[in-house]
Amino acid sequence: MLALCAGYAALVMHSSSWTEARQLDAIFPFYKxxxxxxxxxxxxxxxxxxxxxAVLFGLLAGTWINSSRGRIEGRQLMRxxxxxxxxxxxxxxxxxxxxxxxxxxxxLALTAFRFLISLPAVTPGYDDVPSYExxxxxxxxxxxxxYPVPNNHVLSNTISWVFYHLTPGFWFTxxxxxxxxxxxxxxxxxxxxxxxxxxxxxxxxxxxxxxxAQLSLYHVAVGRGYWLLTLMAVVAFFASLxxxxxxxxxxxxxxxxxxxxxxxxxxxxxxxxxxxxxFSWLGFSCLRQRSWTRIAxxxxxxxxVVTGSLLLYSPLLFVSGPAIFFGNGxxxxxxxxTFWRGLPxxxxxxxxxxxxxxKIGGLLVLVVLAAVLLLRRRGPQWPTAQQQLWRRLVxxxxxxxxxxxxxxxxxxxxxxGRAVLYKAFFFFLLLALVIDWLLQVTPKAWQQWLRPAxxxxxxxxxxYEINSLWRDNQRPRRRNEALYQAFLWLDQHPKAPxxxxxxxxxxxxxxxxxxxxxxxxxxxxHFPQPGISYTYVLAFPDLHGWFQPRFAFPPVFHNEQVDxxxxxxxxxxxxxxxxxxxxxxxxxx
Numbered sequence: 001m002l003a004l005c006a007g008y009a010a011l012v013m014h015s016s017s018w019t020e021a022r023q024l025d026a027i028f029p030f031y032k033x034x035x036x037x038x039x040x041x042x043x044x045x046x047x048x049x050x051x052x053x054a055v056l057f058g059l060l061a062g063t064w065i066n067s068s069r070g071r072i073e074g075r076q077l078m079r080x081x082x083x084x085x086x087x088x089x090x091x092x093x094x095x096x097x098x099x100x101x102x103x104x105x106x107x108l109a110l111t112a113f114r115f116l117i118s119l120p121a122v123t124p125g126y127d128d129v130p131s132y133e134x135x136x137x138x139x140x141x142x143x144x145x146x147y148p149v150p151n152n153h154v155l156s157n158t159i160s161w162v163f164y165h166l167t168p169g170f171w172f173t174x175x176x177x178x179x180x181x182x183x184x185x186x187x188x189x190x191x192x193x194x195x196x197x198x199x200x201x202x203x204x205x206x207x208x209x210x211x212x213a214q215l216s217l218y219h220v221a222v223g224r225g226y227w228l229l230t231l232m233a234v235v236a237f238f239a240s241l242x243x244x245x246x247x248x249x250x251x252x253x254x255x256x257x258x259x260x261x262x263x264x265x266x267x268x269x270x271x272x273x274x275x276x277x278x279f280s281w282l283g284f285s286c287l288r289q290r291s292w293t294r295i296a297x298x299x300x301x302x303x304x305v306v307t308g309s310l311l312l313y314s315p316l317l318f319v320s321g322p323a324i325f326f327g328n329g330x331x332x333x334x335x336x337x338t339f340w341r342g343l344p345x346x347x348x349x350x351x352x353x354x355x356x357x358x359k360i361g362g363l364l365v366l367v368v369l370a371a372v373l374l375l376r377r378r379g380p381q382w383p384t385a386q387q388q389l390w391r392r393l394v395x396x397x398x399x400x401x402x403x404x405x406x407x408x409x410x411x412x413x414x415x416x417g418r419a420v421l422y423k424a425f426f427f428f429l430l431l432a433l434v435i436d437w438l439l440q441v442t443p444k445a446w447q448q449w450l451r452p453a454x455x456x457x458x459x460x461x462x463x464y465e466i467n468s469l470w471r472d473n474q475r476p477r478r479r480n481e482a483l484y485q486a487f488l489w490l491d492q493h494p495k496a497p498x499x500x501x502x503x504x505x506x507x508x509x510x511x512x513x514x515x516x517x518x519x520x521x522x523x524x525x526h527f528p529q530p531g532i533s534y535t536y537v538l539a540f541p542d543l544h545g546w547f548q549p550r551f552a553f554p555p556v557f558h559n560e561q562v563d564x565x566x567x568x569x570x571x572x573x574x575x576x577x578x579x580x581x582x583x584x585x586x587x588x589x
Contacts, residue, residue: 153225174223
């Protein structure tokens with residue numbers, strides 16, 4: 001795996017020349033931040049070093065694979081991987097026909113709904129517009145090494161980069177890969193719970209509730225990396241669960257943990273919260289069993305994950321520098337007092353948001369946790385199968401819910417709620433276990449009102465989630481429609497030099513240009529270039545942007561987001577022709 005990581009990093013560095021690498025700042029020149037200064041020789045040596053590391057690890061891997069022990073281990077790993085796939089199939093096949101059909105119909109309906117809300121007309125582009133314009137539509141080096149802000153979810157944007165080269169449409173490039181990742185993650189969540197001996201009701205209920213929560217719906221509808229992170233978190237969780245509870249496929253489980261760990265970190269660095277939970281859970285289990293061999297394997301696995309991730313990020317660390325990666329505002333520690341004073345509100349709002357409502361959702365989380373702890377005491381009174389299920393799932397789910405906060409406390413950092421989206425699944429798993437218990441122990445005479453009551457609550461909760469998503473999308477939708485109208489106006493008029501000093505205008509106009517008019521070249525500048533007289537100048541209306549041009553005539557196009565001024569190209573601005581700033585150039589103080 002390390003050979004593959006180093007080889008891919010070398011491929012990234014060799015995909016562009018030094019001259020192209022030095023021009024990465026031109027992608028988004030609005031930031032004061034710039035990539036590292038490096039010479040052509042330094043760039044060449046970095047490429048050679050990565051290629052050499054890839055060859056070295058490749059030789060080591062080849063030597064091992066060709067040894068008798070390596071061939072045995074390789075064949076055993078492949079058998080175990082096939083056994084894992086067969087086990088998931090058997091878990092699904094063991095369901096009655098009606099349940100299998102019901103699960104398939106639910107997945108089909110959920111996927112269709114995800115396709116619907118992913119349409120830009122429903123969920124407008126926001127965070128994924130910079131991802132499209134700054135990364136996915138640029139070179140492989142740009143998507144892998146340009147890191148002006150943590151907005152670059154490298155693996156997710158790399159997948160979008162591949163889709164962009166199939167067809168540059170915005171939805172196809174940014175939204176479709178997320179839906180595919182979410183679909184795979186949903187299937188693995190459901191099948192993984194069945195493999196863990198959860199009932200059909202627990203499996204479908206927890207998976208469906210998690211998929212329909214507002215945060216899950218929003219991030220399945222936008223082209224970001226959080227569902228890909230969730231997919232890798234699912235792999236890490238069930239691999240950890242298998243190793244802790246004993247498995248006949250340990251090689252497959254360790255491989256899943258390492259591969260999921262490397263790819264998860266390469267998607268979003270906050271995947272470290274998942275790995276911290278998984279490795280601490282495994283480490284605690286190994287210490288309790290005094291399994292020193294497994295502790296050694298765990299340490300080696302952790303070293304492989306860290307090394308593989310650093311190799312994948314090496315182009316980024318070389319080009320953009322380690323400071324922007326390890327020291328940006330999202331990971332900068334808060335002061336001791338600020339962190340601990342803000343922690344209670346952060347816990348309440350984050351857990352509430354993950355449960356579906358930031359203000360009161362935390363109350364539901366507390367009720368579910370209290371119910372789980374009380375029911376755990378009654379475990380000995382339950383059938384053996386149910387006791388084993390709760391012993392297998394509940395401690396792990398609570399650990400994966402809680403341990404990330406311990407890591408945040410050590411770092412004194414509040415991770416954004418979207419970065420811990422995956423954690424919501426563990427809450428909904430606990431909720432599904434409580435509901436399943438309630439339906440089992442409730443007398444049949446009460447079932448006639450309990451099931452309808454639970455259904456009404458579920459409908460009300462889902463209605464709130466959908467309404468919240470729709471409400472939150474109204475303002476971005478109006479903004480995007482206004483920006484799109486400005487693009488259409490430019491598209492319908494003769495192409496001429498255009499000055500777009502505002503970053504929002506630039507991102508959206510360029511995104512619409514690349515996605516809807518691929519191959520067309522428009523002369524667009526963000527800052528006046530010497531000797532160029534611009535025909536069109538874009539600004540925010542009512543002087544509410546930082547660029548506040550002074551014209552003696554009204555704009556030819558106006559809406560709530562954009563004013564477009566048309567200058568007479570026959571009357572060149574004398575200052576611009578002389579290489580100075582044009583007379584209309586004025587910035588807010």
